[in-house]
Amino acid sequence: MNNKGLILLLAIFALLSLNVNAQQLSKENDWQNQDLKENKVMGVSANKAYAELLAGKESKTVIVAIIDSGTDIEHEDLKDNIWTNAGEIAGNGIDDDNNGYIDDIHGWSFLGNAKGEHITRETSELTRLYKKYSKKYVDVDVESLSAKEKKEFDEFENIKKDYEKQVTDNRNQLQNVMGFVEYNKVSIELLKKEFKLDTINAENIKSLKSKDEDVKGAIDFQKYVAKNKITTADIDEALEHFSKALKYGINTDFNPRDSIIGDNPEIMDGFYYGSNDVSGQGAVHGTHVGGLTGAIRDNGAGMNGIAKNVKLMIVRAVPDGDERDKDVALAIRYAADNGAQIINMSFGKSYSPEKYLVDAAVKYADSLGVLMIHAAGNDNNDLDKKDNFPNPLYLDGGKAVNWLTVGASAISRDKKMAASFSNYGKKNVDIFAPGHEVYSSVLDNKYGLNSGTSMASPVAAGVAALVWSYYPNFTATQIKDILMKSVSKQEKLKVILPGSKKEKVRFGELSVSGGIINAYNALKLAEEMK
Template identity: 40%
Template structure:
């Protein structure tokens, strides 16, 4: 679910530029009644928690990597105190050398890192092509694993073709990118600066006709892309280059089998889940933007009076790099989950996803391992405007072996605000599902940390919504550490703010409206204060069900549609 996988969330091929809005930095933390934004009421939450004792909580972020030098993150990184930094030894004997802040499952012992990976559809198609293509398959004679593989291969085969519209889209984006580069060269010379934003350019008055034409051409391209964010010229060109290159590679992959880039860089025995001591300690990796942004949402330092405030105030972030540009590998995700559990994580944020999972059994085993160790998993629902009740989305809590649902797994869709972005209450890109999305949380125009010592900026996605929930889960586990992962999930789900029964919402990707209860399990929106108040009423459990405190009569409240939830 990295930005290159759904870049059109940010770069929509439209003809108008989104209207300028008021400063919405931190809107996701605000209170609907007090501030007029559909946020999570965090200030109210901390008033409720004032005077209560908190304990440190380790939160694992499985992502693209994190910039460990960022000013708002460096103080909240998890430190493996049993490991001596930089001595080249496995001091704690866990099989991973110098894993001071976590581990990079996308590298090798020589320090090389995998940056880009092919999509899983392509990998599945070519992996099983020789086994299934052109053959009469008697499914009654297949093992359960082979049936899963065959079904995945049939789906991949059906999707391998590239439509004329997709090819045209790539051509259009490539033309826009070339135009931006051409105009950018002129603008940098005229402005006498190498990096600038669209606001900088708007206020700049070129002295030459060539400069004026370049400014007009650059701005026209931005209008065609309809950016909600304001990237610098360098960021925009890098994003477009990578996205176009990825799309062109997908087109090429539909004709010819791509190289196995993972094998070239990492060199593990991929199909052996027990071959797990690969990778390196470079948790930043070549492109840590996504993971850096996610981590800031969860726990950016709330006490340093700089930058932003994360949701949780007593958290240490464990960095697990396992998500490249492109689709993640099941083996890396499974091992990252187990590493997190074995090293003390209480909550794991998973802002990634894909539509194929050939080795799902490995990920399922890791999810069950986390459940056995009482660790909560928070997963982003995805950015394709899909109903994931009917469209595959992995990882998910549905176990292959017994078809049961993991009780320690939360799936999060993205909500918006009438004053943010296009004003939709459910983000128009968010996946949804009455049976598979637990709750919606803010995921539109979320301001957080970015790479660089003082990097900050906006990003969109369910990738941003999930860490908002993760932050609240960490707060519960910090202030009420005796509660189980299932109880934390219960507190978040049961306290989700509801719209009145008559409130209809625009369904993402469709020309229809629906009740909130028709597009998520709870039909509600994350509210940190309500979740913490409900958690306070729960007693530690020894059963499989949350146990309300009999002394308390507090119940989750509903909000009227006349509030900011309409």
């Protein structure tokens, strides 16, 4: 195991061990609700808004669609805030409200079927494109291609390079982890024998010393393991992570779509596939996301969502792997058609081969005045230079109006305030919101920390829903305008540019608004504009 391998592993373990025991968190466990002046954290000042601006005021329920991996609708802290389709009678096998979806009581899953099977994993879009074009351009005579095909062929060459690199990287990383596992075993045995110990643990490793190179190496290694609290479970998780990628994400032979949905995902051939089981399997991501927007406030359980008078419509369209454009398009349409005023989209990808389907759905939702809120993505990229889909920019020109792209910020007002993973963009990221180590609901009535723009987006959706619920006469465009103009301005604060080690940039350069979404300011502005 080389040093690079170890650093890489450490990063992986940090990424994988996101769920933290609630007792360890104390007062910081819903910092996203808190306020800079009162609590010294960069939250959205929701608690302050409820206490100072909203007492005794009336509000109107806002429906927020959570397009995600599925959400645990039985979770104690979500249950009473889950949307119910009033026009649908449960379990009678009839589409009572004639919206095209049978027994869609709490939303819809575009990743399930009537037999109760679910797509939980998928390949990446890169894998799918590689597979498609490999077939098309096998033994191709480049000279004979039309101009259009030549362009596609050039794209394919890039895709091929990217794909092959991913496969190689993944194999290497898996080998690194396996090497780690092997040396972990070997070093423990060596030290046990050398020092006549029954076990090697974080305590007894401290005092071990040796001049022998091999023994010294083993001691250093075990000290590293102890210091970074790497457990067997962490290692198993890392092993699973990379084996899973080889087995599913980058495996060109893996295709659950065929047997479970059986459609052609590249065209709109049948709108009404799917199932009404909106939890599916592996709904942990969508459960965390849902809680940030709408976990029940002040009920003595878990944590507080940002919005109080909210109903969450659950739309399942995002597997572990890349979501399909067709599912995303249908999910947006389902949400817009069934009364969602806000759509949260905590997903994204680098390739969007059927973008025209998504564009049409976004245009439709935009025309209905639905506010779409999308996670900026976690690749620490400048979105003014790189794409992250879906985006509000239409292929045929123009841009969705009612759309917010959200970057992730961290707890302290200091140089680390822009989360190191967050995408950013002076033109193409609108706003930042808390998304680094935020606490919310996970499966089995539990709670945990998670990080990502996936978390920032539903915090922003929560603020939007909160403002809209007290000022229901505003349009989506006005709500967006209010949120953008009322950010906690942090333009001049110098922060570390996401993805760099030391390079500093003004926080104001990372987004259009230059600040962090703020419920208190937004409600005050809404009151002025009323």
